[in-house]
Amino acid sequence: MSHKMRTITIKDVAELANVSKSTVSQYLNKRYDYMGEATKQRIKEAIEELGYQPNIVARSLKQKSSTTIGVIVANILHEFSTQIIRAIEDQCHELDFHIIVCNADDNPYKEKNYIDMLRAKQVDGLIVFPTSDNVELYQELLRQGMPIVFIDRLVSNVDVNTIMLANEDASKFAVDEFVKKQHERIGIVTTSTVNNVSPRVERVNGYLKALETHGIPVRSEYIISAELDKVQDELDQMMKLKDPPKAILAGNDLTLIEILKYVKEHNISIPDDLSLIGVDDVSFAEIYNPSITTVAQPTFRMGKQAAEVLINQIKNGGDEERQVFRFGPKLIPRQSS
Amino acid sequence: MSHKMRTITIKDVAELANVSKSTVSQYLNKRYDYMGEATKQRIKEAIEELGYQPNIVARSLKQKSSTTIGVIVANILHEFSTQIIRAIEDQCHELDFHIIVCNADDNPYKEKNYIDMLRAKQVDGLIVFPTSDNVELYQELLRQGMPIVFIDRLVSNVDVNTIMLANEDASKFAVDEFVKKQHERIGIVTTSTVNNVSPRVERVNGYLKALETHGIPVRSEYIISAELDKVQDELDQMMKLKDPPKAILAGNDLTLIEILKYVKEHNISIPDDLSLIGVDDVSFAEIYNPSITTVAQPTFRMGKQAAEVLINQIKNGGDEERQVFRFGPKLIPRQSS
DNA sequence: CTGAAAGCGCTTACAG
DNA sequence: CTGAAAGCGCTTACAG
Numbered sequence: 001m002s003h004k005m006r007t008i009t010i011k012d013v014a015e016l017a018n019v020s021k022s023t024v025s026q027y028l029n030k031r032y033d034y035m036g037e038a039t040k041q042r043i044k045e046a047i048e049e050l051g052y053q054p055n056i057v058a059r060s061l062k063q064k065s066s067t068t069i070g071v072i073v074a075n076i077l078h079e080f081s082t083q084i085i086r087a088i089e090d091q092c093h094e095l096d097f098h099i100i101v102c103n104a105d106d107n108p109y110k111e112k113n114y115i116d117m118l119r120a121k122q123v124d125g126l127i128v129f130p131t132s133d134n135v136e137l138y139q140e141l142l143r144q145g146m147p148i149v150f151i152d153r154l155v156s157n158v159d160v161n162t163i164m165l166a167n168e169d170a171s172k173f174a175v176d177e178f179v180k181k182q183h184e185r186i187g188i189v190t191t192s193t194v195n196n197v198s199p200r201v202e203r204v205n206g207y208l209k210a211l212e213t214h215g216i217p218v219r220s221e222y223i224i225s226a227e228l229d230k231v232q233d234e235l236d237q238m239m240k241l242k243d244p245p246k247a248i249l250a251g252n253d254l255t256l257i258e259i260l261k262y263v264k265e266h267n268i269s270i271p272d273d274l275s276l277i278g279v280d281d282v283s284f285a286e287i288y289n290p291s292i293t294t295v296a297q298p299t300f301r302m303g304k305q306a307a308e309v310l311i312n313q314i315k316n317g318g319d320e321e322r323q324v325f326r327f328g329p330k331l332i333p334r335q336s337s
Numbered sequence: 338m339s340h341k342m343r344t345i346t347i348k349d350v351a352e353l354a355n356v357s358k359s360t361v362s363q364y365l366n367k368r369y370d371y372m373g374e375a376t377k378q379r380i381k382e383a384i385e386e387l388g389y390q391p392n393i394v395a396r397s398l399k400q401k402s403s404t405t406i407g408v409i410v411a412n413i414l415h416e417f418s419t420q421i422i423r424a425i426e427d428q429c430h431e432l433d434f435h436i437i438v439c440n441a442d443d444n445p446y447k448e449k450n451y452i453d454m455l456r457a458k459q460v461d462g463l464i465v466f467p468t469s470d471n472v473e474l475y476q477e478l479l480r481q482g483m484p485i486v487f488i489d490r491l492v493s494n495v496d497v498n499t500i501m502l503a504n505e506d507a508s509k510f511a512v513d514e515f516v517k518k519q520h521e522r523i524g525i526v527t528t529s530t531v532n533n534v535s536p537r538v539e540r541v542n543g544y545l546k547a548l549e550t551h552g553i554p555v556r557s558e559y560i561i562s563a564e565l566d567k568v569q570d571e572l573d574q575m576m577k578l579k580d581p582p583k584a585i586l587a588g589n590d591l592t593l594i595e596i597l598k599y600v601k602e603h604n605i606s607i608p609d610d611l612s613l614i615g616v617d618d619v620s621f622a623e624i625y626n627p628s629i630t631t632v633a634q635p636t637f638r639m640g641k642q643a644a645e646v647l648i649n650q651i652k653n654g655g656d657e658e659r660q661v662f663r664f665g666p667k668l669i670p671r672q673s674s
Numbered sequence: 675c676t677g678a679a680a681g682c683g684c685t686t687a688c689a690g
Numbered sequence: 691c692t693g694a695a696a697g698c699g700c701t702t703a704c705a706g
Contacts, residue, residue, distance in 0.1 A: 007401075009699055020677045025701055034675045056457045057397050058699035062682050064344075066394065068458075082419060089440065098454065101438055103426065117435065120393045260624040284621040287597040346683055357693040362685055371691045395683035398698050678705090684698085690691105 017046035070118035074129040087303025108133035171206030187222035190251030247275035290335030354383035407455035411466040424640025445470035507666040508543030524559035527588030584612035627672035
């Protein structure tokens, strides 16, 4: 073990200031109500002289609150996740909470492990991009009174506050834009919907509804929902139809990248041969050639809201009705559409 | 407060299994040396029946170890930071450590705040992308025996293990590539070097040395080191020289993006009008038009090494000599050079 | 206005 | 092979 210096504790401060530990504790917690001005001063000086810092671990044990929340993202590779994490962290910093970030890699088993760990660490609450496979676990956590907020994804039968994009609108805005540009052959590419991951399903639904609104018949060959590593093959099949789509909506940043790879390899010209819109305003959208039209999520506001809702629940108990907070997407027109 | 169910503690397990708390604790810590098979079994069953989970906070308090390390990044907006964090987290997960990630936003004051917080939370060690302005604080931490590893940046007068890119090589590889393509008018753009942030300084030095090796005279007008929001102006000045550079090395991902913005706005054709190489293998390098030649850092290995070195130091004490671990960059040739 | 005592949930010598 | 006791560094009723 490294030779740590003896830690300065509240006892040392108390002795130096000639008061009891209780009084020092009162001081630390700013309960000055009946504290003599002189006492206060002595404690203040003692703390400075010793360079004392309270041990939060000890405080947590006693108070049964760690002012820490766990954040579990489904897949940290999405820029969306990173931005949300950043917003959560900013907001938590405001409210004197800290976060432990975990990456479940879209793996329910890993997710469960992290939840157990975070519980053992006595986090006060959880913000989760949930996989769809730990329903019982979430129900148990709720029964035990753990404050939880879901983000990005809706899970049925789990009664928690959920922060969501208005996903159908996102698709609608994109389709509207394509139609405005005279397109009728419009496709969509999302990652797999087999697990009913709600944003994906909703984005496809929004796409279907929007087509209907515009009186455009649905063609199933124009709809790809596949694992990321299958996307190239599926795209190839779709683009080799004799009447391939002239416009494609990418369900998120990673599918957008897959499409761009394909486009580049096959020398497809955007937007002349193919119009493109991506959900999520990726960092390179502006500088890409051509710049890419996107539907942006208000990530900052969503992350902030998640933190606020959760911390409010931690502080005030979770007695209000649970609700789904829907955030409006925004079309950012650029050259690719 | 939310109505948490009464927590199951070691006491409950002990009672149900008809043994003492000590014995349960032994069991939990896998000290089975003299434990009867039957006792072991009873404890195991009691734990399962109660759904007991040890309280890590209590354990930390007693053991004076939190199996948590703090990670402070200078600026989380760099993809490099995100990748390093990911690698650290992976490695920590292997070794049963957890991380708390903090973003200092290149602000020494924020950095100090986070350090204080992490200390109060009793982290066992720190991995830091250091700003250059908290030298005394770091020295104090070292005196107190806090294990620390720096990453990306060297800070003089602070004796800690440091994980670094061989930055001069990175520039050398880029310049070599430019020269191979017959370029002589080669520029470099980095973020500001006023604080002597070591990778920036080293990359400029490497650039200078490489020019010298190739017998190319240095032209100070070809060297930009400026705050990000000044880069556009500086670029404009540089590109409006009567003999502007025909090749530019971007010091990191964010400066690369600035250059691409400029290029796009001014319809400069890459690589015909201007060759481009960026340090850091950004996510869009492959799909960009044209695809971008980069000098990649082995981020995964660097993050892993940081975690290993730190955790080794935590476990075995930090008695070995401190050293600087240099990692070799790798040129990934693509279309832009 | 301040202090003594109990307790948060663990671990760890030590005794038997 | 197992248990009683002390203690990690705090906080919090309660007493005075």
